[in-house]
Amino acid sequence: MELKFEHRPAAHCENGVISNMLRFYGFELSEPMIFGLASGMFFSHMPFVKMAGMAVTSFRTFPGILFSRISKLFGFKITTKRYLNEKKAIADMEKVLLSGKPVGCVVGMYYLPYVPLEYRFHFNGHNICIVGKDEQTGEYIVSDPNAVEKVRITKKDLIKVRFAKGGTYPLLGQMYWIESVPNELPDLVPMIKKAIKKNCWLMTSQPKWLPYFGVNGIYYLSRRIKNWEKEMGPRKASLNLAQIIRMLEEIGTGGAGFRYMFGAFLQEAAQKTGIEELNDYSKRITDIGDLWRDFAYKAARIFKKRQGETYTYEDLSEVLYKIAVLEEKFYKELKTVV
Amino acid sequence: MKVEDVPQDLKYFKDTVMRDVTYAVDKDGNYTSVMSDGWSVKNDALDITLEDINEECEAIRQRVLAGETSLLEYHAAKNFMAVDLLSDYTGFSKRTIRKHFDPNTFSQLDGETLNKYADVLRITVEELKSVPK
Numbered sequence: 071m072e073l074k075f076e077h078r079p080a081a082h083c084e085n086g087v088i089s090n091m092l093r094f095y096g097f098e099l100s101e102p103m104i105f106g107l108a109s110g111m112f113f114s115h116m117p118f119v120k121m122a123g124m125a126v127t128s129f130r131t132f133p134g135i136l137f138s139r140i141s142k143l144f145g146f147k148i149t150t151k152r153y154l155n156e157k158k159a160i161a162d163m164e165k166v167l168l169s170g171k172p173v174g175c176v177v178g179m180y181y182l183p184y185v186p187l188e189y190r191f192h193f194n195g196h197n198i199c200i201v202g203k204d205e206q207t208g209e210y211i212v213s214d215p216n217a218v219e220k221v222r223i224t225k226k227d228l229i230k231v232r233f234a235k236g237g238t239y240p241l242l243g244q245m246y247w248i249e250s251v252p253n254e255l256p257d258l259v260p261m262i263k264k265a266i267k268k269n270c271w272l273m274t275s276q277p278k279w280l281p282y283f284g285v286n287g288i289y290y291l292s293r294r295i296k297n298w299e300k301e302m303g304p305r306k307a308s309l310n311l312a313q314i315i316r317m318l319e320e321i322g323t324g325g326a327g328f329r330y331m332f333g334a335f336l337q338e339a340a341q342k343t344g345i346e347e348l349n350d351y352s353k354r355i356t357d358i359g360d361l362w363r364d365f366a367y368k369a370a371r372i373f374k375k376r377q378g379e380t381y382t383y384e385d386l387s388e389v390l391y392k393i394a395v396l397e398e399k400f401y402k403e404l405k406t407v408v
Numbered sequence: 409m410k411v412e413d414v415p416q417d418l419k420y421f422k423d424t425v426m427r428d429v430t431y432a433v434d435k436d437g438n439y440t441s442v443m444s445d446g447w448s449v450k451n452d453a454l455d456i457t458l459e460d461i462n463e464e465c466e467a468i469r470q471r472v473l474a475g476e477t478s479l480l481e482y483h484a485a486k487n488f489m490a491v492d493l494l495s496d497y498t499g500f501s502k503r504t505i506r507k508h509f510d511p512n513t514f515s516q517l518d519g520e521t522l523n524k525y526a527d528v529l530r531i532t533v534e535e536l537k538s539v540p541k
Contacts (some may be wrong), residue, residue: 081429081442102431102439169416181530182486186424192488217425218443235496257460309460315453322428324441325409330431334439356433360409373456 072202075172077213077220081324081331083197084217085110087174090199094172095251097144101324105143106335107261107395108139109269111328113397114283115291125290127314129327131272134176137246137343143261147249152242156229159243163200166247172213173200176244178234184214184221194234195242216322262339263408269332270405285398292390299383307383308373315366316403329359347407351400358396365389410432411442416446420454446508461488472539478514483529483536497528 075094080086085101091100105111110130117125129261142149153159166173178194179185201220208220223231232243265395273284273316291314298307317327324331333356368381368389411432428444465485466484471477484494495502500521508514508521519533526533 079427080430081431081441101429101441170517183427184423186420186426188420188458192493215429216427218427219425221425236493240496261424303459308456312453312456315449316457319447319450324430325414325430329512330409330439333433334441335430337439352439353437356409363409366449374452 075201080215082322085214087197087199102331105331107265108136109265111269111332113287115287116282124310124313127317145252149249150246154245171247174246177231181230183227194239221378259343266408273401288394292387296387311369326359326362351404356372361393412417414442414444415447417443417448419451421446453541478509478511481509
């Protein structure tokens with residue numbers, strides 16, 4: 071059996087699963103709209119949280135938050151479950167699927183068979199949606215937003231990815247589905263305004279003594295990055311740069327750490343609310359996104375040198391400082407037009 | 409970023425269904441989503457991360473050849489598996505796993521144990537037992 075589920079690829083797995091699921095229930099909302107409505111844009115640089123021994127830098131809110139924010143906004147009834155028993159986790163999933171509902175699963179990348187081996191790190195925060203089962207082969211039909219088409223996965227592999235291990239974040243077969251939906255979407259206009267305000271607040275409300283989050287975090291990284299080569303040596307510093315680039319670009323951000331996606335959202339928001347100025351803000355965040363790409367490009371040239379191009383950590387620090395100033399101004403002004 | 413500037417640097421996505429979706433601005437100034445094969449800058453970042461792991465693995469391989477450690481340590485490192493994660497996946501205690509890093513103990517492991525390791529490390533038992541070049 072297979073649900074009539076239209077698969078559309080998306081930049082980010084969580085937005086993508088939500089967007090595809092809502093479309094299944096007859097609600098057409100783009101990925102940027104969902105990202106924007108959930109106030110998904112963020113920045114954090116946390117030396118006290120380590121991944122592979124390096125400080126974590128992130129460009130969005132924490133995993134799982136988008137889904138709960140969106141369902142609360144729209145009044146969808148969501149059920150989320152975790153399991154200790156693998157068989158029960160699969161049996162329950164089949165039951166929900168047979169009742170005609172697509173099931174979202176949080177999975178680990180390491181055992182996902184259709185992902186290139188080089189991408190299969192121990193990352194336990196990927197989202198996929200189970201939309202059917204091939205009765206002949208026993209395989210499940212999967213809508214993975216990062217894949218161009220629907221894919222298949224065996225029961226054995228699905229159990230492995232749903233029960234991915236890891237001391238700090240074991241998955242316990244976490245799955246979710248939409249239990250019931252409202253008859254129609256509430257008016258988007260007030261929600262859009264509120265979401266933009268909230269996102270501006272998230273990026274600029276932190277007091278100066280809290281340097282890790284929002285635009286403070288960008289200033290903070292700009293100050294720290296200058297000394298990386300001296301403090302860590304060239305090799306370790308390069309690995310830290312690589313990690314930032316990967317967070318900025320690789321984990322499905324739609325480019326420039328979600329800045330372009332936010333630009334797309336503001337453009338759509340301008341249309342929906344009739345607030346023309348939002349188009350100008352869309353352009354501004356696009357330019358800021360271009361600067362983030364510039365940062366990534368220069369950072370990569372530090373560890374993979376090309377002839378005629380020499381950049382230093384000082385250069386990177388400058389780009390980041392420029393971004394921080396522009397973003398701070400951006401959010402503070404954006405807040406006033408909605 | 410403009411639509412025509414969206415990079416199409418195919419490397420790690422080659423022969424897979426995975427692609428990036430990127431948001432870019434078309435000639436009329438409207439945002440649209442564009443499929444991307446990847447960006448060389450990201451590929452470089454992944455390269456250097458993998459190179460680092462490979463160097464670590466090469467050092468372990470030399471120690472395997474010198475009889476100082478077992479192939480288990482090599483394959484664990486190759487799969488980004490620290491001892492505690494390997495312990496979570498196999499159910500063996502960390503102490504047991506460290507014992508299996510001893511070449512003599514490793515060479516006497518039974519089929520069931522080897523199967524378990526091979527399964528967790530996404531390789532065959534044959535691969536687990538042979539020194540890679």
